[in-house]
Amino acid sequence: MLTFFSMRWSQSFIPTVREAPADAEVASHIFLLRAGYIRQVAAGLYEYLPLAWRSLLKIQAIVRREMDTIAQEFHMPALHPAELWQASGRWELMGGNLFRLKDRFQRDLCLGMTHEEAMAALAAKELRSYKQLPQIWYQIQTKFRDEPRPRSGLLRVREFIMKDAYSFDLNEAGLDVSYQKHDRVYRRIFDACGLRYVAVEAHSGAMGGSQSQEFMVLGEAGEDLVALCAACGYAANLEKAQAHPAPVADPEAAGGAPEEFATPHQRTIAEVSALTGEAPGRLAKSLVYMVEEESGPEAVLVVVRGDDEASEAKLGTALGGREFRPARPEEIVDATGAPPGSVGPVKARRPLRILADHALRGRHHLIVGANREGFHLRGVTPGEHFTPEWADLREVRSGNACTKCGAPLTVSKAIEIGHIFKLGRKYSHALGVSVQDEAGSAAEPIMGSYGIGIERILVAAIEQNCDKSGFWLPRSIAPYSVIVTPTNLGDAAIAAASERVVAALTAQGEDVLFDDRDERAGVKFKDADLIGIPRRITVGKKAAQGIVEVVDRATGAMREVEMSAIERADW
RNA sequence: CGGGGCGUAGCGCAGCCUGGUAGCGCACCUGCCUUGGGCGCAGGUGGUCCCCGGUUCAAAUCCGGGCGCCCCGACCA
Incomplete structure (x- = not known):
C-alpha cells in the first residue's frame, strides 16, 4: 500500500474556493474545482493538483495490487506510428476522435486512444508457441481522445488515465477464463475503492466482440443508460437491454386488404x-x-x-x-x-x-x-x-417487464467505470499474432480487452458521496485518511494536544492532514467538510482535559474521545 | 456537425440597450481586533474589458470577422 507523509495545510497547496466557476454544473466537477483538486487548462484537459493526485495514486495502487494477481504490468508508448492503426483499419475508422500528428520527417503518428494495436503488435513479434499462452498484459497509462464534446469536468475528457489490459488465449475456452478472472478482479477493485456499482451486460460492438460487461455507478451525472430489474438482478446497458413491451390489444382479425x-x-x-x-x-x-x-x-x-x-x-x-x-x-x-x-x-x-x-x-x-x-x-x-x-430494435423503457422474471424494469443514468470485453481475433489477425498449436499448425490467439477509467472512479465516488457542503471519499482512496483541526492554535494546550494527536496518528500509518493554518475555526470546518477527507479530529476547548472530537464526515456523527485512546489507536 | 448561452481583476458578477474617468462582493497584502461554522474595523495591491479589423473626436459599449469556454442534441474503442 502507498504511504505518504502527513502534511501541514500551511505548507500544502490546497487552493479551496468558495465559488466555483459558473461553467461547472455537475456535483463532482464543482467540488473538484472548489476543493482544489483540479484546474482546467482547456476543454477536456485538466491539471491534477496534489489532493487529486494523491487520490488517483491510491486508486492506481489498488488497481495495481489487484491486477498483479492475474496479469503483468507493462508500459507502452502513448505515441503510435500510423502503420499500427492502418493495419487494424482504425486509422480511417476512428475519424476525428484520433489525435494525429507528424514527426519532423513528416511521418504520420497518433496518440493512442487505446492499445489493442500496440499490444497485439508486441504479441505478434514475441509470441511463438501455444505454451506461452495465456498471457494477460496490462498498463496504467494516459489515453488521448479528441472528443467532439468533452463535458462534466473529469467525466469526459480528452486526456485521461486508463488501466487497460489485454488477454491472449489459444481458444474460446481460454478466453472465458481470462474474462472471468477480470470480472472477479474488477469487483475486488471497485469494492476496495468503496464504490456502490452494478455490472451490466453491454453492447459488444459491431465487430468481433462476443461478450461484454460494463461496471456502472448509478447517478444523475452519468452519460449511459442502464435497465435494471430489482427483482431478479437483470442489468443491461440500454444499448443491449431487452424487455417485454407493454401489451397492446389488436382488434379481432378480419382479414382483408389495407x-x-x-x-x-x-x-x-x-x-x-x-x-x-x-x-x-x-x-x-x-x-x-x-x-x-x-x-x-x-x-x-x-x-x-x-x-x-x-x-x-x-x-x-x-x-x-x-x-x-x-x-x-x-x-x-x-x-x-x-x-x-x-x-x-x-x-x-x-x-x-x-x-x-x-x-x-x-x-x-x-x-x-x-x-x-x-x-x-x-x-x-x-x-x-x-x-x-x-x-431486436427497440429501446427498453422504464416499466417494461423483465424478460427473465416479469418484474418492471427501471432505466437509470450511470457512469461507466470499467468495461471487460471479449474481442475475438480481429486484432490478432490484423497485426499478425500467430503461435504454433499442439499440432504444429499456426493459430491466431483470441483476445480480450479490459479497461478501467482511473479518474472516473474518483468522479463516481464524489457523485455518490456528496452533500451541499462538499464530499467525502472512501478512506482507501481519500487523499488523506483523517484531518486534524485545532480550533485555535493560539491556545497553548490546543496546540500541544494537536501535535500529539498528529504524531500518534502518523505513527499508526494514517495519512494525516494537519490544518495548522492561522484561520478561524469556522473557516477550517468549512474547508474540512469540502475536500473529501472522511474523518475529522477536532482539537478544541477540552484539549486541556485530554479530550478531542472525532467527526464522521458522511454522517456528521461526533464522538468525544480521550487523547490516550487516540494514542492507543483505539478510536 | 446542428441548436443555445457566455467571454469585464484569481472566483462570482454589474456596467453594454442609450459611446465619454472600469465598478461591486469574495479572495489576496498590511495593521488592529477576534478565536467552535467562511467574524469585525481601517488601509491597500491587482485590469491587453478574449483577439483582429471597422465606424467615431472618443469604443468594454456600435458594426464585421475570428478565437475560446459551457450546455442540449448528434457522436462516443
Whole structure:
C-alpha cells in the first residue's frame, strides 16, 4: 500500500474556493474545482493538483495490487506510428476522435486512444508457441481522445488515465477464463475503492466482440443508460437491454386488404394516434437509414412499434457492423415515394430491405405510413402485407417487464467505470499474432480487452458521496485518511494536544492532514467538510482535559474521545 | 456537425440597450481586533474589458470577422 507523509495545510497547496466557476454544473466537477483538486487548462484537459493526485495514486495502487494477481504490468508508448492503426483499419475508422500528428520527417503518428494495436503488435513479434499462452498484459497509462464534446469536468475528457489490459488465449475456452478472472478482479477493485456499482451486460460492438460487461455507478451525472430489474438482478446497458413491451390489444382479425386514409396534417405518431383514436402502440413507426453496402449506400426501412424508440446501437448489431446513418429527406422520398411522416413498409417506390422489431411479430391490422404524402394505411399485418427481417430494435423503457422474471424494469443514468470485453481475433489477425498449436499448425490467439477509467472512479465516488457542503471519499482512496483541526492554535494546550494527536496518528500509518493554518475555526470546518477527507479530529476547548472530537464526515456523527485512546489507536 | 448561452481583476458578477474617468462582493497584502461554522474595523495591491479589423473626436459599449469556454442534441474503442 502507498504511504505518504502527513502534511501541514500551511505548507500544502490546497487552493479551496468558495465559488466555483459558473461553467461547472455537475456535483463532482464543482467540488473538484472548489476543493482544489483540479484546474482546467482547456476543454477536456485538466491539471491534477496534489489532493487529486494523491487520490488517483491510491486508486492506481489498488488497481495495481489487484491486477498483479492475474496479469503483468507493462508500459507502452502513448505515441503510435500510423502503420499500427492502418493495419487494424482504425486509422480511417476512428475519424476525428484520433489525435494525429507528424514527426519532423513528416511521418504520420497518433496518440493512442487505446492499445489493442500496440499490444497485439508486441504479441505478434514475441509470441511463438501455444505454451506461452495465456498471457494477460496490462498498463496504467494516459489515453488521448479528441472528443467532439468533452463535458462534466473529469467525466469526459480528452486526456485521461486508463488501466487497460489485454488477454491472449489459444481458444474460446481460454478466453472465458481470462474474462472471468477480470470480472472477479474488477469487483475486488471497485469494492476496495468503496464504490456502490452494478455490472451490466453491454453492447459488444459491431465487430468481433462476443461478450461484454460494463461496471456502472448509478447517478444523475452519468452519460449511459442502464435497465435494471430489482427483482431478479437483470442489468443491461440500454444499448443491449431487452424487455417485454407493454401489451397492446389488436382488434379481432378480419382479414382483408389495407385501406388508405387521408392524414393531411398528421405526421407524427402522436398526431396520427389522435386523429384515428388508436393507441400509439397500434401504429408502426418507420424510419429510413442509409447503410453502406459494397455497391454504395442503400436505403433500409426500420420499423418499430409506434410507442417505441428505435435503438441505433441495436440497429448496428442487426446490420452486422456496417456503417449507417439516418437518411436525408430527399433520400427518403427517393426510396419510399413519400416524405418523413408518411413512410411505411408497404408499397415503397423501390423494393427495400425491411427490418422490423420483434414487438411487431404476431400483430395485425396496424396503422402505418402509406408511402404517399398525407396518407396512412390501416389494416396492415406484418408477414402478410410486408415481409420484414425480424430483429431486436427497440429501446427498453422504464416499466417494461423483465424478460427473465416479469418484474418492471427501471432505466437509470450511470457512469461507466470499467468495461471487460471479449474481442475475438480481429486484432490478432490484423497485426499478425500467430503461435504454433499442439499440432504444429499456426493459430491466431483470441483476445480480450479490459479497461478501467482511473479518474472516473474518483468522479463516481464524489457523485455518490456528496452533500451541499462538499464530499467525502472512501478512506482507501481519500487523499488523506483523517484531518486534524485545532480550533485555535493560539491556545497553548490546543496546540500541544494537536501535535500529539498528529504524531500518534502518523505513527499508526494514517495519512494525516494537519490544518495548522492561522484561520478561524469556522473557516477550517468549512474547508474540512469540502475536500473529501472522511474523518475529522477536532482539537478544541477540552484539549486541556485530554479530550478531542472525532467527526464522521458522511454522517456528521461526533464522538468525544480521550487523547490516550487516540494514542492507543483505539478510536 | 446542428441548436443555445457566455467571454469585464484569481472566483462570482454589474456596467453594454442609450459611446465619454472600469465598478461591486469574495479572495489576496498590511495593521488592529477576534478565536467552535467562511467574524469585525481601517488601509491597500491587482485590469491587453478574449483577439483582429471597422465606424467615431472618443469604443468594454456600435458594426464585421475570428478565437475560446459551457450546455442540449448528434457522436462516443
